[in-house]
Amino acid sequence: xxxxxxxxxxxxLVVLTLLATACGxxxxxxxxxxxxxxxxxxxxxxxxxxxxxxxxxxDLLELVYDSLVTIDFAGAYHPQxxxxxxxxxxxxxxxxxxxxxxxxxxxxxxxxxDVAFSLLAYRDWEDFGYWSGYATHFADAQATDPTTVxxxxxxxxxxxxxxxxxxxxxxxxxxxxxxxxxxxxxxFDNAEMVGSGAFRLEEYQEGEFYRLAARDDxxxxxxxxxxxxFQRYSNQDALVQALRAGEVDMITxxxxxxxxxxxxxxxxxxxxxxxxxxxxxxxNLSSPDTCPVDDGGICAGHPALRDPxxxxxxxxxxxxxxxxxxxxxxxxxxxxxxxxxxLGDFFAGELEDYPFDIAGxxxxxxxxxxxxxxxxxxxxxxxxxxxxxxxxxxxxxxxSDIGSGPREAELLSGWWAQxxxxxxxxxxxxxxxxxxxxxxxxFDMLMWGWTSDxxxxxxxxxxxxxxxxTGLSETGYNNPEYDRLFDEQxxxxxPARRVQIVHDMQRMMLxxxxxxxxxxEDEVQAFRSDRFxxxxxxxxxxxxxxxxxxxxxxxVVSPVE
Amino acid sequence: MVRRDYLVKKIxxxxxxxxxxxxxxxxxxxxxxxDPTTSIAKDPRLTAEAREALARRFGLDKPVFLNLEGGNxxxxxxxxxxxxxxxxxxxxxxxxxxxxxxxxxxxxxxxxILVMGGQVLAIVLGSTLGLLAxxxxxxxxxxxxxxxxxxxxxxxxxxxxxxxxxxxxxxxGLPTAGRETVGVEFTSWWAQALDLGKHLLLPTLTFTxxxxxxxxxxxxxxxxxxxxxxxxxxxxxxxxxxxxxxRHHALQNAMLPIVTLIALNLGFTVSGAIQVETVFSWPGxxxxxxxxxxxxxxxxxxxxxxxxxxxxxLANLAADLVYGALDPRVKAP
Numbered sequence: 001x002x003x004x005x006x007x008x009x010x011x012x013l014v015v016l017t018l019l020a021t022a023c024g025x026x027x028x029x030x031x032x033x034x035x036x037x038x039x040x041x042x043x044x045x046x047x048x049x050x051x052x053x054x055x056x057x058x059d060l061l062e063l064v065y066d067s068l069v070t071i072d073f074a075g076a077y078h079p080q081x082x083x084x085x086x087x088x089x090x091x092x093x094x095x096x097x098x099x100x101x102x103x104x105x106x107x108x109x110x111x112x113x114d115v116a117f118s119l120l121a122y123r124d125w126e127d128f129g130y131w132s133g134y135a136t137h138f139a140d141a142q143a144t145d146p147t148t149v150x151x152x153x154x155x156x157x158x159x160x161x162x163x164x165x166x167x168x169x170x171x172x173x174x175x176x177x178x179x180x181x182x183x184x185x186x187x188f189d190n191a192e193m194v195g196s197g198a199f200r201l202e203e204y205q206e207g208e209f210y211r212l213a214a215r216d217d218x219x220x221x222x223x224x225x226x227x228x229x230f231q232r233y234s235n236q237d238a239l240v241q242a243l244r245a246g247e248v249d250m251i252t253x254x255x256x257x258x259x260x261x262x263x264x265x266x267x268x269x270x271x272x273x274x275x276x277x278x279x280x281x282x283x284n285l286s287s288p289d290t291c292p293v294d295d296g297g298i299c300a301g302h303p304a305l306r307d308p309x310x311x312x313x314x315x316x317x318x319x320x321x322x323x324x325x326x327x328x329x330x331x332x333x334x335x336x337x338x339x340x341x342x343l344g345d346f347f348a349g350e351l352e353d354y355p356f357d358i359a360g361x362x363x364x365x366x367x368x369x370x371x372x373x374x375x376x377x378x379x380x381x382x383x384x385x386x387x388x389x390x391x392x393x394x395x396x397x398x399x400s401d402i403g404s405g406p407r408e409a410e411l412l413s414g415w416w417a418q419x420x421x422x423x424x425x426x427x428x429x430x431x432x433x434x435x436x437x438x439x440x441x442x443f444d445m446l447m448w449g450w451t452s453d454x455x456x457x458x459x460x461x462x463x464x465x466x467x468x469x470t471g472l473s474e475t476g477y478n479n480p481e482y483d484r485l486f487d488e489q490x491x492x493x494x495p496a497r498r499v500q501i502v503h504d505m506q507r508m509m510l511x512x513x514x515x516x517x518x519x520x521e522d523e524v525q526a527f528r529s530d531r532f533x534x535x536x537x538x539x540x541x542x543x544x545x546x547x548x549x550x551x552x553x554x555x556v557v558s559p560v561e
Numbered sequence: 562m563v564r565r566d567y568l569v570k571k572i573x574x575x576x577x578x579x580x581x582x583x584x585x586x587x588x589x590x591x592x593x594x595x596d597p598t599t600s601i602a603k604d605p606r607l608t609a610e611a612r613e614a615l616a617r618r619f620g621l622d623k624p625v626f627l628n629l630e631g632g633n634x635x636x637x638x639x640x641x642x643x644x645x646x647x648x649x650x651x652x653x654x655x656x657x658x659x660x661x662x663x664x665x666x667x668x669x670x671x672x673x674i675l676v677m678g679g680q681v682l683a684i685v686l687g688s689t690l691g692l693l694a695x696x697x698x699x700x701x702x703x704x705x706x707x708x709x710x711x712x713x714x715x716x717x718x719x720x721x722x723x724x725x726x727x728x729x730x731x732x733x734g735l736p737t738a739g740r741e742t743v744g745v746e747f748t749s750w751w752a753q754a755l756d757l758g759k760h761l762l763l764p765t766l767t768f769t770x771x772x773x774x775x776x777x778x779x780x781x782x783x784x785x786x787x788x789x790x791x792x793x794x795x796x797x798x799x800x801x802x803x804x805x806x807x808r809h810h811a812l813q814n815a816m817l818p819i820v821t822l823i824a825l826n827l828g829f830t831v832s833g834a835i836q837v838e839t840v841f842s843w844p845g846x847x848x849x850x851x852x853x854x855x856x857x858x859x860x861x862x863x864x865x866x867x868x869x870x871x872x873x874x875l876a877n878l879a880a881d882l883v884y885g886a887l888d889p890r891v892k893a894p
Contacts (some may be wrong), residue, residue: 035744051658127614183618186658206657206667207852208844209743229743234842234851237723242737245730431857 033226034559036532038549039239039248043207043232048190049168050128050182059252059549060230063212064105065168065195066220068096068115069161071454072552073273073538073545075344077161080220081110081169081196082149091156091493092139098147102219104171105200106192112143117172117179119151125182134163158492162455169196198223198555208232221555225532228554243268243526250527250535252549256329259524267530273538273546274342275523276452278335281396281412281516283311286441286476292469295439299476302394302444303387309368310392310421311513316354316361317415323518326411327404331524335517337506338450338459341543342520345499346456348506361419372420379420392421394444399430405447408518438471446474449521456502460486463514475514482508523547532557567885575878582870587642589866590859591625619653651867652860656853661864665846669868671740672845676834678761679768680826687773688819691780696807698785706777714774722767722840729763736760738842764841768834772826779822783815817888824880828873 044057052061068082079085082096102110122128122135139154157163171194178185193201198221199212209231214223231248233239240258242248244265254262254270263270284301286292291299304310320334333341334353341347365371369382370392381387396412398405409425416423423445428436436442452459464486467473485505492498509515523546527535534557538544547553616622620641628636645652651661687710694706729735736742740760747753787793788811796806838847846865853861 037743039738045656046658048658182614189659203743205844206659206664207849208739208842211744227744231739231743232842233738234839234848235723238726238737238840238842241727241730245734245737247730247737 034224035227035229036225036250036554036557037248038228038230039233039242039251040230040549041233041236041239041253044210046190047193047201047204048186048188049131049170050125050186052129060193060201060210061168062197063199063228063549063551063554064193064197064201065170066102066197067166067168068164070552071162071165073536073547073550074542075342075346075454075545077165081115082164087160087493091158091491092153094151094153094160096149096151098149099219100147102196103217104194104196105215106171106194108171108173110169110171110196111146112149113146114172115149115169116141116143117176118170119149119167121170121175121179121185122167124180125185127182128185131166131168134166156491156493158490158498159455159457162453162457165454171195198551199228202227221551223555224534224558225554230549243528246528246531248528249531250525250548252525254524254526256331256524259329259331262526267528268526269529269535270524270526271535271537271546271548272331272522272524274333274340274543275521275545276340276342276454277449277521277523278338278340278452279402279408279447279449279518279521280338281518282437282443282446282448282474283514283516284441284443284445284476285478285514286468290465290468290476290478291441292439295469295471298440298442300442301476302390302392303385304370304381304390304392305394305444307368307385308512309364310370311516312354313361313364313419314416314421315513315516316357316364317419318412318516318518319356319415320353320518323408323411327408328519328521331522332519333522335519337509337517338452338462338515339456339502339506340452340520342545343452343454343456344543346502347543348503350503351507351510353510358415358418365419370420377417377420378422393424394421395424395426396445396447397433397436397443398425398427398447399433400427401430402447402449408447438474438476439469441476448474457490460489460502460505463509477512477514479508479512482512529560531560533560534558564885568882571878571881575874578874579871582867582874583643583646586863586866586870587639590863591638619655651864654853654858654861656856656858656861661860664849664861665864665868668844668846668849671843672834672838672847675761675764675837675843675845676768678765679772679834679837680823682765682769683772683776684819684823686769687776688780690773691777692784692807692812692815694777694781695784695788696803698781703781707781710774710777712774713770714778716771718767718771718836719840721770722764722837725763725767726840735763740844760843764834764837764843767840768837771837776819776822779818780815783818784811787811787814813887817884820883820887821880824876824883825873827879828876829869 040056042054042056044052044060045054046052046057047060049061049065052058066081068080068085069077070080071077081098081102083099085094085096087094096115098110098112098115104110119135119138119141122132123138126132137153137155137157139152141149141151143149153160174194175185178188191204198215198218200215201210202213203209203211209229212228212230214226214228216222233242236253236255239251240254240262243251243262259270262268283305284299285306286297286299286301287306288299291297324330324332324334336351336353337348339346339348341349365379369384370379371382372379374380378391378393380392381390383389396409398409406425406427409423413423413425433446433448437446450459450462461467462472462474463477464473464483465478465480466483468476468478482505485501485508489498489501489505492501525546525548527548535548536553536556538546613622620638623641624630624637626637626639628634649662651665653659654661654664657664690706690710694703697703726737730737736759740757741753742756745756747756793806793810796810801809834843834845835847835851837843838845839851842848846868849861850865852858853865
C-alpha cells in the first residue's frame, strides 16, 4: 500500500521540482533603461547592405543608416542627412548641403566626403544588393566643402529623391578599402554597422535577436526610448502569445486569423494601414512574334488569353470584394493597377474598375464568337482564330508560398466556370514557377504578387517591352505607347505632370489587362497600449502606410507613465 | 568483453555507410529542380552577368562530376566538395553568406542541451513508470499509466508545444522564445543559469512528454515478458522479494530493447527537435533546418543532413557495442 502511493507521486514530484526551480528564486535585476521589445517572425539575412535582401534586413539598415532624404507614411519626401538641396534647370546637377553636426556611431563626424564616396561606391559596385540599381545614372559626386556635395547625373531623373532614399550613406573611413571592388565589399561582414542613423547596433545574435541603443546625440531625430530589441519568433502563434503575455511590446506581423480575437484584448491595439504589397493574376501575352526565344522563351500560353475581350470578360466575372473578404478576412482594398493605393498621388483612384457582372461577361464572349458549340459547358475559340475550336481550358500556376492562393483560385474557378471558362489551379514550388514564368512564358496564367517601391518607377517597369528578355516582365506585354510613357515619366521634372503620366499608364493597364489586380494588401500590426504610446497610426481611409518598425515610429514612441 | 572481429565489422560498416551518405548528400541537392543561383540571388532584378558572378563565387560554374572539357579532370564540383569536406569546410550559406560549419557549430550546443535534458528525463521517467506499471500490472495504476503514455505518445509535438507555451506564459510567466532574456545584465552566473532554466523548461517538458510514452510502453511490455519467464518463478520460489526480483533478475534483461530505442533516439538528437525548436524559437539546429528549407538554403541543409546522418550512424554503432556488452548472445560468432 505504501509503495503504491509512492509510485503515484513520483512523476508529480519531478514536475513540481522542475516548476519550483524555474519559477522560484530571484529574478534578474530590473532595468532602469527604457527598453522597447519588438517581436518579428523573420530575421535579417545580413548586416552588409550588399548581401541584405530580406525586408527584415532593410528595416535594420534604415534604423542604423541615414540617407540624404527620407519619406513619411503619406509618401512625402523630407530632408535627412541633406539639410537642403537645389537642382539646376537642366535637372543634371544637384547640390546638397549636409547637416554639420551629424556624427557616425563611432564618434567621427559625417562629412560631404562620406556622402560623395557612398554615392559613387554604390554605382561602381554595380551589383551591391538592390542598392546599386538606384545609382546607375550618377555621373559624378564631389565634396566641394565639408558640408556641400555636388551630384551630377548623366540624364535628368524625375524621381531622384526616391533613388536617394535607399542610398544609405556609408562611412568612408570604414568602406574605403572596398571601393570599386565588389567581391571585397560583399565579403566584408560589417559586424559593427557604423552608421549615422538614430540607433546604434549593440548586439547581434544571428537568427535570434539584435539589440539597438538609441543615439541621444542624433542630429535630427534622437529617440525617446533607450533601447530597442528585435527578437525573432520562428512561429507566429508564439509571436502573438508573446504580445498577449506582455513579453514583447509590439509585433511586426500577425496572421489575419487572430486579428478579431486580439482586438478584444484590453491592453492591445491592432493597427492596420496600407502596405505597398499587391496580388496579381498574370496573363501570358507572349506571342510567337514577341517570344524571347534566345533567352529561353517557350511561349506556350493559351492563345485565347491574348485576346483582350477574353481578359475583359474574365475581369468582369470577378468579385474583388469577396476575394478580400474570404482570402484576407477583409484586410485589403480592391486593386485597379500595379500602382498600389499606398503610393498616394500616384495611385489613379479616379479609374472605374470593371463591375462584377457575370451576364455581361457572357455577353462579351458571345459577341466575340467564343461559343459553346458542343454543349459541354466550355466555350471554344471561334474558327476564325488560329486556336479555332480549342476549348477555353486554362491552368493557373500558383507558388506554394502564397497561403491564400488555393482559396482565391477556388473562387476564381467558380466564377469563370459560369462564363464557360475552365481554370484548373496548379500549386507548385516557387522555384518551379520562377522557371516557368519568365522569360520562358511556359504558362497560361500565374498567381503572384509584387511589393512596390515608394516611387512607382520600378513597378511600372515590369510592363515595358524592354523587360521581356530579362525575365522581369511576367506578362510579355508589348505596347510601344506604354514604353514611351514610361520613359517620359522617368525624366519628367514637374511632379504634377509626372503624376498625370503615371495615371495615364494605369488607365492603359486597366484597358489592356495584362494583369488582373484583385487587391492591395493591408499591413496589420499590433502593440501593447499599456507600455508605449505615440505610435504614428494612419488615419482611417487615408491610404497611409503603417510601419511600426520604421525609424519614424521608433524614434517618437515613449513609455506609458 | 566484446570480440575483436565483431568490433571491427561494426566499425567498418559504419565508415562505409558514412562514405555512402557523403556521396548521396552531394547528389541529392543537385538533382533538385531549379537553378541554385535563383535561390542565392534572391533578387529577381539581377543581371545575367551578376548571376554568372554568383555562380562562380559558389563554384556552380564547374561541371558536376568530372571535368571532361580538358585540363584537370578532377576540377569539378564533386571533387571540390570532397576536398573541402576533408578540411572541415561545409560551404557557405546562401542566406547568411557565412560558413555553414560556423552556423552549425553555434547551434549544435543549444540543441544538445535541449534534447539531452528531454531525453534523460524521458528515459528516467518513462522506464520507471514502465517498470512500476509492469510490477503493478492489471491495477488502476497500470491502466492510468498506459492511458497517459498512449496519449502522450500520440500527441502532435507542435500542438502540445503551443498548448504548453500558452499555459506556461499566461499562468506561470515563463518566456515564449529564445535561450535567454535579451538585454538583461546578469549579476551572477546562477542568475544567468536560472534564466536559461526558465527558457529551457517548456521546450524540455514538451520533448519529455512526447518521448516518455514510448519508453514507458516498451519498458512495461519488456518487463512483463520477463516476469513470465521460468527463472523468475524460480527466484520467487527461493523466497526473494518483489523488489529483489525486479532489481537483480528483470531489469538488466528488460533494458535491451530500451538501449536500442535510446540509441536510435539519441542519433536523431540533432534533428529530432525541429518541431519543438520551431515552436519555442529555440536557436538550435532544428529551427535552423526548418529555416533553411523555407529559404532553400541548400549548403546549410547539406551540412545539417551530413551531421544528422553521421550522428545516427555513430549512435547505432554505440548501441551495437553496448548490446554486445549487455547480451552475451550477441558476441557469439
